Amino acid sequence: MTAEKIIYVLDTNILLHEPFAFLSFKEHDVVVPMTVLEELDSIKDRQKDVSRDARVAIRALEDTLVNATPEEVLAGVKLPQNDEQHPSGCLSIINDYALDESKVKLSFNENDNRIINCAIYLQAKNPKNKVVLVTKDINMRLKAKGAGLAFVEDYRTDQLIDDIQFLTKGYHQFPGDFWEHVNECESETEGRNTTHYISQELLPNHYMNEYLIDEGEHFAGKVTGWGDEKLAITDLSRERLMAKQAWGIHPKNIYQGMAMDALLDPTIDLVILTGPAGCGKTLLALATALEQVIERGLYDKIIVTRSTPEIAESIGFLPGTEEEKMAPWLAAITDSLEVLHKQDENMNGSLNYIMDKANIQFKSINFMRGRSIQNALVLLDECQNLTASQLKTIITRCGEGTKLVCSGNLAQIDSNYLTAVTSGLTYIVERFKNFPGSSTINLNGVVRSRLASFAEENL
DSSP: OOTTOEEEEEOHHHHHHOTTGGGOSTTSEEEEEHHHHHHHHHHHTSSSHHHHHHHHHHHHHHHHHTTOOHHHHHHOEEOOOOOTTSOOOEEEEEOTTSOOGGGOOSOSSSHHHHHHHHHHHHHHHOTTSEEEEEOSOHHHHHHHHHTTOSEEEOOOTTOOOSSGGGSOOSEEEESSOGGGGOSOEEEEEETTEEEEEEEGGGSTTOOTTOEEEETTSOOEEEEEEEOSSEEEEEEOOHHHHHTOOBTTBOOSSHHHHHHHHHHTOTTOOEEEEEOOTTSSHHHHHHHHHHIIIIISOOOSEEEEEEOOHHHHTOOTTOSSOHHHHHGGGGHHHHHHHHHHTTTOSSHHHHHHHHHHHTTEEEOOGGGOTTOOBOSEEEEEESGGGSOHHHHHHHHTTBOTTOEEEEEEOTTOOOOTTOOTTTSHHHHHHHHTTTOTTEEEEEOOSOOSOHHHHHHHHHO
16 A cells, blocks of 8 residues: 555445445545455344345455455455546555554443454555545544544535535525616516526526525525526516415425425426424325325326435334234325315314325335336435435436425434435435436425424424
């Protein structure tokens, strides 16, 4: 290993988060401790979603090392080169059970300790190299620092922003009146739709389907294209936006109005709703889904799913069918259905009738792999607890004529290894913002109740 290279020691959770993570360190060297392989081996046969990631990681490591001798594996095997400007580093396996105990700091009675000891051993053995332990376990990072390891990091290759405040909101709000900022404008009208062509200097960092509103509450529009110098903005009419309705539900604020516009737009394949608890994400998604399936006949069915605890690993040993197992985790959907039909005297009959008529199916994320979902409206709730690779799996299941609605609250992440900036929800917001078939809306404001609003703002 050369002096200028960094040596990255990978924890097990990195390979579960991204099975091909060892290929992401460019010209630097990667070390996988034996304990990591043992943990992957113990996880791969469990009946959990994360088991697939363990199997993929094991196969990827085996494919890289398949022709190497034991001596070459210990010394380092050249990784595939994925960047012509930088030579690739090496991948090696180290037996952390056979380390020199004089160079380690922690007992060997825990797997985390053995991985930390491996990094400390390499740090002592390679004083001219920067040795970095990469783990998503915050407590493990603290332990490693306390044991004397100079460098510990989170895995940030799939982190697109440094702070959640920089996350795309899906709209841009102009101070004052929108037209006060416009110097020159050309307009053309076709039917009820008016398109304004203004200078790109007004919005230099624009992207497709970005909504435009102003503090003066006079204007609402959406970016629908651009040329060399001009920006095409479709005038949505703030009044028409606030007058939208789906299944008897009307927007209570401009953010819900923009969300309903995207949810009801048949040209939008992916709608991402972010925002605090009580802002209406689930209710709007379900109301617009019922409207489009039953009233407009645009889709054949509604598939509802969400991440279950332990990063969607298992739905446990609850009795019953898949839908009955998922029912406790999808109470938010049934709550919203009750809100939509609270005027009915026969509540149970109404709910059963509407679920049958809309062909609402509750599905587990565990069973989404391998499927091809055609002509359906898929509601994915609580996806702030999913990784980027898990969301990719679901998005790639969507076939012809299918619309996907992803919703989540980045302030309520239950996963042990995800933060607001590393969540898969954050990842897809940034990755899809320039895709013309997607739209993101941050529902700014709690409308559930004054109690929920006060809690969101003050607790």
